[in-house]
Amino acid sequence: MSGREVTVIGGGIVGCLTACLLRLRGVRVTLLEAGELGREASWAGAGILCPIHPWRYPDAFTRLVEASLARYPELQARLAAESGIDVGWRRSGLLIPFFGDEPHWRPAIDWSERFGWRLERLDGAQAQAAEPVLADGVRRALRWPEVAQLRNPRLLKATRRWMAKLGVDVRDHTPVARIRVDGGGVCGVELEDGGSLACRRLLVAAGSWSDRLLAPLGAALSIRPVKGQIVLLATRPGRVRHIVKHDEVYLVPRDDGRVLVGATMEEVGFRGGNTVAAIHSLLDGVMRMMPGLADCVIERQWMGFRPGSPDGMPFLGAIKGVPGLFVASGHYRNGVALAPITAEAMAALLCDESPPVDLAPFAPQRAVDFSSPLGYRLSTGGK
Ligand SMILES: Cc1cc2nc3c(=O)[nH]c(=O)nc-3n(C[C@H](O)[C@H](O)[C@H](O)COP(=O)(O)OP(=O)(O)OC[C@H]3O[C@@H](n4cnc5c(N)ncnc54)[C@H](O)[C@@H]3O)c2cc1C
Incomplete structure (x- = not known):
């Protein structure tokens, strides 16, 4: 001791x-x-x-x-x-589909090459094969097969x-x-x-x-607290295979068939609870990205306060x-x-x-950049 x-x-x-x-x-x-x-x-x-x-x-x-x-x-x-x-740690991989000329394509590739993260570029057909319930019109996708998740x-x-x-x-x-x-x-x-x-x-x-x-x-x-709301869907195991992220929404498939849909980014102080608007926006994201999940059962929803910096x-x-x-x-x-x-x-x-x-x-005493787009004020894209 x-x-x-x-x-x-x-x-x-x-x-x-x-x-x-x-x-x-x-x-x-x-x-x-x-x-x-x-x-x-x-x-x-x-x-x-x-x-x-x-x-x-x-x-x-x-x-x-x-x-x-x-x-x-x-x-x-x-x-x-x-x-x-x-704890359910497993490398389910992360897939980002691209439906048009979106700004993340090139920076994502450059960053992955620079840091040596394994990355696969998929064309539209390969993306559909990787995630069969993806919406029509996916032009290409990026897949990081080693990205993991846990419960x-x-x-x-x-x-x-x-x-x-x-x-x-x-x-x-x-x-x-x-x-x-x-x-x-x-x-x-x-x-x-x-x-x-x-x-x-x-x-x-x-x-x-x-x-x-x-x-x-x-x-x-x-x-500051940044509230995030999540919806849990129940479906068959394997229907969603990767963590899939697009626009403001991501889907995280669990082994038991549940699919977690997240997450809002809300600056509402410590006001808790799930709201109609937030759940609507998450489900709207699901319908746009993976309309094949329309028949999923909504199992539950919850929220939490991210410690925002x-x-x-x-x-x-x-x-x-x-x-x-x-x-x-x-x-x-x-x-x-x-x-x-x-x-x-x-x-x-x-x-x-x-x-x-x-x-x-x-360091706590670092010169913090309050105008950073990564901080709570201008954040986009939930997690
Ligand atoms: C919807 C959502 C999705 C997220 N998704 C991800 C993700 O996919 N991957 C990821 O890495 N992160 C994710 N995060 C962020 C991650 O959850 C947080 O960054 C992380 O949990 C912070 O951990 P913490 O221990 O600092 O805070 P907390 O888990 O909030 O714990 C702080 C604890 O301190 C206690 N406490 C507060 N004040 C006092 C006091 N005065 N006395 C005693 N105890 C006190 C609280 O009760 C609380 O239990 C997500 C967060 C949310 C809300």
Whole structure:
């Protein structure tokens, strides 16, 4: 045991996985979760392990994504061994159909060649053969056969079991009201129920709610909730074969025949619930892209709040001026894809070790580009 102690605020995938990796380093970890563990964005997400249109991001982001995705095969095997839960990680591939001369064709090819991502170019007939329910008129398609997906609720369940096995002190239904600081930096947290907890190392992994804790310390990061709604369809297994993305809508086929349709991008604060307009727009997207799915049964719908950042990239690192305070938040549309590298990097930082990747582009104190089209203001294309 290192004798070190860390308190983590937030029981989404970022907080939970970091807690596990800290325990593996011998750190004593207390994890405080406001509600039920893993029931917010990390539960609601689609489980696509690849950014939507990654060629739009800075190269540093691609490198972070690659480092994270490279860790998934081993992580999912470890989770299965520790928890007995198969998180559903599989390389279903990603297919983007093109119905006209769309702007993503060339940048997608250039980016894939530059970073060595396996990519196949399909003509219209090949695209139809690959996805028989695609709408008529598809002229060509791009397919990344190695892109993977997983089942979010299973990922969270497996991680929870692993935390229990590792001895993380998990306290759900324990909302943190305030972070306490003294002359030496972080000294504890005050809980909503009036209780308190002393700590000298604290990780804020509170997703969309992170700024509520950081703002009173003058450390707000402009993290905002971006609501995403999803519809689940039930059909025969194999009817949709790849993750298929076009315009504002994507479809994610599960092995059991369910097809997840996502996701809206809404800036409505923390107003929850599924709305007629959102569900209509998602189903309209299905009808335009894959009209052959018109007979699918609508099984259910849900929503979640992505922790949006102004430039689409997460904040990972120490908060300057408040010794002992660290943040891992603002993962926006890519928190599940980025969870393995986030957890490993944060566990290293919290133990005063060097992270396995350069975190400078993701530093909380970086000069954030508020006009970035990847950030929450001008975002298009859900995930
Ligand atoms: C519809 C949708 C689709 C998505 N699709 C994908 C995808 O395909 N691939 C992908 O990689 N990402 C996707 N994402 C994004 C991804 O889900 C998020 O980036 C990721 O889950 C963020 O994880 P997190 O742990 O930071 O946040 P969360 O999962 O939101 O967890 C934060 C936790 O902190 C807790 N908390 C907040 N305040 C406090 C407090 N004061 N005290 C204690 N606890 C507190 C909350 O209750 C919550 O449980 C999607 C998101 C949505 C909503």
